[in-house]
Amino acid sequence: MSQASNQTAKSLEKDRVTAIAWIEENDWPTLRDSMTDSESLPFEYNTWLARTERQLELLDSRGFKVHKVRIQPDEFDRWCLSHGMRPDAGARAIYVSKQLQLIVSPTSQNRSA
Numbered sequence: 001m002s003q004a005s006n007q008t009a010k011s012l013e014k015d016r017v018t019a020i021a022w023i024e025e026n027d028w029p030t031l032r033d034s035m036t037d038s039e040s041l042p043f044e045y046n047t048w049l050a051r052t053e054r055q056l057e058l059l060d061s062r063g064f065k066v067h068k069v070r071i072q073p074d075e076f077d078r079w080c081l082s083h084g085m086r087p088d089a090g091a092r093a094i095y096v097s098k099q100l101q102l103i104v105s106p107t108s109q110n111r112s113a
Contacts, residue, residue: 022068
């Protein structure tokens with residue numbers, strides 16, 4: 001790959017945007033207990049935080065701009081109910097994706113978020 005092509009590829013890589021679910025420590029017990037897949041989540045917040053921070057570091061090292069999307073228990077439960085979804089990993093991923101769309105394109109009228 002030529003130097004110019006390599007620089008272009010690196011530039012495009014730096015423009016990649018993604019989001020990750022972010023949970024505050026005080027929300028962890030309530031949120032974890034409300035999830036239908038709670039058995040797949042660590043019991044301790046610090047374990048979840050360490051895993052999530054490793055994911056953030058990996059994404060950053062790969063050139064992603066990562067947005068932390070806070071998931072609050074009551075708001076997420078209402079969102080799941082209004083979208084006919086069970087509160088699980090799939091719903092969390094969709095919720096985070098929809099919130100990222102609003103962050104990246106705040107002027108768009110995304111009614112499904």
